Amino acid sequence: MTRAATTFIAYGMLFPALILMGVFTFYPVIYGAYLGFSHYTAADFGAHNAPRWVGLENFHTVFADPLFQTGLLNSLKYLAVVPVLQLVSLAVAVLVNQKLPFIAFFRASYYIPVITSISLAAVMWDWIYAKDGLINWSLEALHLLQKSSAFGYLLNTDTAIWAIMFVTFWKGFGYYMVLYLAGLQGIPAELEEAATLDGASRSQIFWRITVPLMRPTILLCSLISTLAAIRVLEEIIVFTNGGPLNSTYTGLMYVYSKAFGLDFNYGVASAAGLVIALVGFVLSYLNFRLTRESGGEGA
Amino acid sequence: MRPDQEAQARQMRARAVVRKTFGTLWTYAVLLAIFVFAVFPFFWTLAISITDKTVASGISIYSFPASLLPRHLTLSNFVEVFNTFKLGKYLWNSVAIAGLTVVGTLLVSALAAYPLARLNFPLKNLIFGAILATLVLPQETSFIVNVLTLRDLHILGTYWGVVVPIISTAFGIFVMRQAYLAIPATLLEAARIDGASEMQILSRIMIPLSLPSLTALGIFTLVGIWNTYFWPSLALITNQDLYPLSVAVLTLKGQFNYDPFNVAAGAMVMMLPILLVFLLAQRFFMRGLEGAVKG
Known part of the structure; x- marks a missing residue:
């Protein structure tokens, strides 16, 4: 077959994938960035007006908006879930990385929250967090809480965001456990055996052997988890829609509600999205630096 | 090996076995606790979905512990949600x-x-x-x-x-x-x-x-x-x-x-x-x- 014919066939087979990626993945990133610097609203879209370049105006609007400040702060607050989620997932991975009867059953069951839809999680955890829900009933049964001082955890401005974060934790630990399990297969068993013979405890082995050797996987998982946390949106929509009193209103919630909820201003929404993207880049970089540097002493 | 040494060795072995047994029990206790944490929302929702709400008036999903272990089971909730x-x-x-x-x-x-x-x-x-x-x-x-x-x-x-x-x-x-x-x-x-x-x-x-x-x-x-x-x-x-x-x-x-x-x-x-x-x-x-x- 001639080279030209091969090229023709190759591009023919790639065509559906490339055209779809071009239109729905690359174009939105480029056009979205352009919109961030433009005046463009639903009215403009309806009237077929082209976006009008306004420079940094949208960014001024975004930063001056207290709602965006609240959103950005809440998104940063959400990062608190990352270290807890990663440490626990790694510890659980170590726990299930043993040859014991029924261990495969436990591993699989820990993955069930991962394959549970966020909307179902919202239905279930709503009942768990309710004023008369499962948590408060358990606390009352244990005499740790008086019925008169009980409240619904998703309806309280101090607890709502932490309650949603906890669901992120519940839904995520099985996912990261699987990623860590794959990494743990790469650690030679002799290392751990030698340490045990030398009298090291389980926690010493975990902190001095497992964690340092797992650094590349920890970096990858923290990165995924950090970006997911700073971009949190779905959980917020299904649980509280940003309430009560904007206490769970996140950065991407601002993007979403600016574009489709409040004032259909695609320009301002895109600008806010660009700011969140930039924060994501900075955090990824910090994450990389942090994980690499802390490696110096451990290894 | 002198008898007292032998006794000491036996004791150490016994202690190791006890420690290993406790370690395994502890491992399973933790495994079980995480299991409950991971799946209890699912099982509770399952229990609610098959609860016969017509048995008593004013039955609530918040009447614990009955809500966790319903005694009267039915599939009528499924029929109802499909119909209405x-x-x-x-x-x-x-x-x-x-x-x-x-x-x-x-x-x-x-x-x-x-x-x-x-x-x-x-x-x-x-x-x-x-x-x-x-x-x-x-x-x-x-x-x-x-x-x-x-x-x-x-x-x-x-x-x-x-x-x-x-x-x-x-x-x-x-x-x-x-x-x-x-x-x-x-x-x-x-x-x-x-x-x-x-x-x-x-x-x-x-x-x-x-x-x-x-x-x-x-x-x-x-x-x-x-x-x-x-x-x-x-x-x-x-x-x-x-x-x-x-x-x-x-x-x-x-x-x-x-x-x-x-x-x-x-x-x-x-x-x-x-x-x-x-x-x-x-x-x-x-x-x-x-x-x-x-x-």
């Missing part, structure tokens, strides 16, 4: 959207991966690099532009509007490329000598030999689209009759005086098929990406 909420309609939407997404993803990925794995053509590395680059693109604002594009294409508020933007993925193409790379080159050469076209090689050799990877990719895609909330809720915002279960189940929560027994039944209808798929195909999930690549 038209759950069947949303179930069908879920099936249609999931079916189109899975078939679309498999087709697009199986086609695009073949030249990337097995043919030489100009700009091959650049194209593969660009496809992988989509994994790190900041897509915070993509949903805005995609909604506008769908409206321009007149498919906003249709099944296609949900499906078309999400079927071409770096993950799918990568998985299929890895599968094709594992097939011996001699098979392809033999087929070419026999006069097979590239399309025939793809459909008669590559795809049949990559069935495990196709299955894995199909299952991952199915679970993902079945569960996803945000994108379908946005792409169907102008036509809520087409909402899949993942979106409708939250609408249900706001409807008919919020009967939690019916909501739980609806939740179970959505959860059980995917749980079944997971239990049958758990080896793919438990090996992470490797499960898809190696099949």
Whole structure:
């Protein structure tokens, strides 16, 4: 077959994938960035007006908006879930990385929250967090809480965001456990055996052997988890829609509600999205630096 | 060995056995605690969904511990949610959207991966690099532009509007490329000598030999689209009759005086098929990406 014919066939087979990626993945990133610097609203879209370049105006609007400040702060607050989620997932991975009867059953069951839809999680955890829900009933049964001082955890401005974060934790630990399990297969068993013979405890082995050797996987998982946390949106929509009193209103919630909820201003929404993207880049970089540097002493 | 030494050794061995037994018991206690943590919301919802709410008036999901272990069981909540909420309609939407997404993803990925794995053509590395680059693109604002594009294409508020933007993925193409790379080159050469076209090689050799990877990719895609909330809720915002279960189940929560027994039944209808798929195909999930690549 001639080279030209091969090229023709190759591009023919790639065509559906490339055209779809071009239109729905690359174009939105480029056009979205352009919109961030433009005046463009639903009215403009309806009237077929082209976006009008306004420079940094949208960014001024975004930063001056207290709602965006609240959103950005809440998104940063959400990062608190990352270290807890990663440490626990790694510890659980170590726990299930043993040859014991029924261990495969436990591993699989820990993955069930991962394959549970966020909307179902919202239905279930709503009942768990309710004023008369499962948590408060358990606390009352244990005499740790008086019925008169009980409240619904998703309806309280101090607890709502932490309650949603906890669901992120519940839904995520099985996912990261699987990623860590794959990494743990790469650690030679002799290392751990030698340490045990030398009298090291389980926690010493975990902190001095497992964690340092797992650094590349920890970096990858923290990165995924950090970006997911700073971009949190779905959980917020299904649980509280940003309430009560904007206490769970996140950065991407601002993007979403600016574009489709409040004032259909695609320009301002895109600008806010660009700011969140930039924060994501900075955090990824910090994450990389942090994980690499802390490696110096451990290894 | 002197008798007292022997006794000491025996004692040490006994202590080691005791310690090991306690260690194993402790391990299982922790394993069990995490198990309960992971699955109790599911079991509680299951219990609510089969509770006979007509036995006593004013029965509540918050009457513990009866709510956790219902004594009078029924399937009438399921019948009710299908009749009054038209759950069947949303179930069908879920099936249609999931079916189109899975078939679309498999087709697009199986086609695009073949030249990337097995043919030489100009700009091959650049194209593969660009496809992988989509994994790190900041897509915070993509949903805005995609909604506008769908409206321009007149498919906003249709099944296609949900499906078309999400079927071409770096993950799918990568998985299929890895599968094709594992097939011996001699098979392809033999087929070419026999006069097979590239399309025939793809459909008669590559795809049949990559069935495990196709299955894995199909299952991952199915679970993902079945569960996803945000994108379908946005792409169907102008036509809520087409909402899949993942979106409708939250609408249900706001409807008919919020009967939690019916909501739980609806939740179970959505959860059980995917749980079944997971239990049958758990080896793919438990090996992470490797499960898809190696099949």
